[in-house]
Amino acid sequence: MKHILGLGLIALGLAGCAVPGRGLLGPSPLPPAATTVDTTKAEFGRVPLVTIAAGSATADYLSALTGAVQAAEARKPDVVFDVVSTVPQTATPLDQITAAKALTPQASAVAQTIMGAGVPASRVTLGALVLPGIGGEQIRVYVR
Numbered sequence: 001m002k003h004i005l006g007l008g009l010i011a012l013g014l015a016g017c018a019v020p021g022r023g024l025l026g027p028s029p030l031p032p033a034a035t036t037v038d039t040t041k042a043e044f045g046r047v048p049l050v051t052i053a054a055g056s057a058t059a060d061y062l063s064a065l066t067g068a069v070q071a072a073e074a075r076k077p078d079v080v081f082d083v084v085s086t087v088p089q090t091a092t093p094l095d096q097i098t099a100a101k102a103l104t105p106q107a108s109a110v111a112q113t114i115m116g117a118g119v120p121a122s123r124v125t126l127g128a129l130v131l132p133g134i135g136g137e138q139i140r141v142y143v144r
Contacts, residue, residue: 046142049081054137058109065110065141069117072143080123082142083111089132100128103137110139 050068052061072079085103111124
């Protein structure tokens, strides 16, 4: 069962990009495998627009994230971006909270990048999730 930190999504202070199964985005990324998309959707009910590995430098994801944000806004001008720090369901709940808090600066940088692409702050949210079965800590950007 999915565990959500705290009483729900925890808003974290405005703190390599990859679509599921693609690794770091390059000039010609390969489409993700259908099984990868299904697995990711089963984790949280949505497929992330972008997945950024913890510790990735801003330069590694800046252009890919900006392009994804612009494409999402072209499809839906009032799109909301949820920037979610995700940590594996390991160790203790306290360890999970500590790991999620450690992602706050990177999540903030991702949110700032989204707002730098012209998205108003009112359409960018921050949160954290504990997910079973993920390989490591990530920042995921979902749209709604």
